Amino acid sequence: MRHCYPNIAELLAFTSAARHLNFSRAARELGLTPSAVSRQIAALETLVGTPLFVREGRHLVLTDAGRRFHDRVAEPLREIGNASLELMTSRGESDLLTIASVPTFTTKWLIPRLPDFLASTPGVTLSFSRHLAHGDAFPFTLDAAVRYGDGSWEGVVSEYLDGRRFVPVCAPSFVARYPLASATDVARAPRLVHNQAEEVWGTWATGYDVAPHAQRPGPRFEQYSVLLQAAEAGMGVGLVPEFLAREAIQAGRLVVPVDAGVDVPRHGHYLCYPKERLQQRSALRTFREWMLAQASQRSVTFQGIA
16 A cells, blocks of 8 residues: 555645645745755656646646645645644653744844843744745744734734834935925835835825825835845835834934824734644743733834934
8 A cells, every 4th residue: 555655745745836836936835946846746646647737827727636635635734744743742842933034023123032032931942944935825844933914824823013103214315315304205205115015105195195106116125124225325215114224213324304104004024823833832822922022012102203
C-alpha cells in the first residue's frame, strides 16, 4: 500500500498551490522555489495518475479531480499539523513562538516594546519569520502574524493594534520648495503612495473638501519604511500612519506641514492568529494579551503636530 501515499512535501505543495492558484505564491509560503513546487505537484500527479491543475492563460485552475482531492486532503493535513503542535507542547516545547510581522511595524512599534515583554516572560522565545505578503495564506507553521490591511483574512482571528490615524508628512527641505499652509496646498503637492493604501488619499481629500485628484502623482511603494525614507529625502508628501512617523518627526527629519490628519476605519495593523492555535498555546495567549495591552496605551493625541 505504500505506493498509494504521497509524501507530506507533495501534499503541502499541492494544498498551498490550490489556495493561491499560483506556484510563485505557494513557493513564497513554503520557502521553496516555484520550480520546486512544480516538481512536487508533478510527482503527485504522476502518483495519482491524473492532472490536478490546468493553465488557462496566465491563471492556474484546479481540475475536477484536483478539486475533489483538495477537499479530501486539506483538512486532514491541517489536523496533522495541529496534532504535531500538541505533541510538541506536551513535551515542554511550547515556549517558542514563531511570529511574522510587516517590517515597518516591527522596527517602529514592536522592537522598542519587546524588552518589556521578554523581561516579563523569561520562558518565552520569539522566532521571527518572513512577513506575509498581501494575499498570502496564513501558514500553519506560524503562531501569529502582524499584517497590514483591512483586517479581513481567511482562517484567522484579526485584532486591531494601531495605524488608523494618518497624517501628512514631508521633509523640512520640501516645505522650503513647496510652501504648504493648507490642505489644498498639500493636495496639489507631489504625493507618495503606499500600494495597499492608495484609497487613503481619497478619504483624506473627501474629509478636507479638496479635489481628490489634485495631487501630482509620485512614486509608489510596497512598504512604509521605504516611503518614509522617500519623504525624508524630499521626494513628496506621504500620508502615513501616525505612529510610524513619530520618531522621524521628533528627530526633525520629517514635519507635519498642516494639522490635517484623518482616521481611516478598517485600515491598519492587525494581530492575526488561528483560533485553535490560541487555545493550544499558553505562550501565544500571553503574547496576545501583552500586544493588546500595549496597543491600548497608544496616545489619543500626537505630540508633534503643531
